[in-house]
Amino acid sequence: MNHDTDADAGEAPDAVDRLLGRSRRVRPLPAPRSNPVPPALGGPSPTVQETGERVPEAEVSLTPDHVYVTVELPGAAKDSIELEAAGRTLAVRAPRTRGSIYRLVVDLPVPVRPESAKATFRNGILDVTLARSGGGRHDE
Numbered sequence: 001m002n003h004d005t006d007a008d009a010g011e012a013p014d015a016v017d018r019l020l021g022r023s024r025r026v027r028p029l030p031a032p033r034s035n036p037v038p039p040a041l042g043g044p045s046p047t048v049q050e051t052g053e054r055v056p057e058a059e060v061s062l063t064p065d066h067v068y069v070t071v072e073l074p075g076a077a078k079d080s081i082e083l084e085a086a087g088r089t090l091a092v093r094a095p096r097t098r099g100s101i102y103r104l105v106v107d108l109p110v111p112v113r114p115e116s117a118k119a120t121f122r123n124g125i126l127d128v129t130l131a132r133s134g135g136g137r138h139d140e
Contacts, residue, residue, distance in 0.1 A: 052100045056092070060106060067112050067130045073102055074124035081121060085114035085130055092126065 061068040069090055073081065076094035084091040088111050094102040108130075116131035 054096070054100055054102050056102045056104050058092075058104055058106055060108065062109060062132075065132055067108055067110060067132060069106055069108075069126075069128040069130070071104060071106075071126040071128070072124060073121070073126050076102060076121075076124070076126075078121045081119075081126060083117060083119060083128065085112055085117050085128075087111055090128060090130070094126075 057072045059070045061070075071092055073092075073094050073096075075096040075098060077097070080095050082091075082093040088108045090106045090108060090112075092102065092104045092106070096102060111133040112130035113133045114130070117128060119126060119128045121127075
């Protein structure tokens with residue numbers, strides 16, 4: 001086997017020179033901007049800034065004798081939750097661990113007896129059970 005090493009050796013530098021020549025022709029990346037954030041993605045506007053109050057998610061369910069309200073209060077402490085029921089409304093207020101406050105007023109579909117309110121709070125979920133006033137279906 002006879003290899004022509006001189007021919008191969010002569011072609012290799014030419015190929016390397018061609019590759020290096022191409023790499024020298026590549027344009028450099030543009031210099032970084034003084035303001036890296038485009039104007040459209042700037043800081044929050046005053047209308048978006050946090051006010052410290054949050055309106056939690058709530059769900060209302062009815063049975064013939066009761067109204068059930070479930071409210072999501074992640075970050076609230078059980079001992080700090082305030083409830084107030086009157087007529088057809090349920091108000092919930094609860095400070096959060098991060099300093100903001102949950103506030104919610106739920107318009108109930110039927111009148112309730114406030115003195116019947118029973119609440120449980122577990123894993124950030126508040127469940128409130130209220131008896132319908134007037135014995136159930138008759139007051140709709």
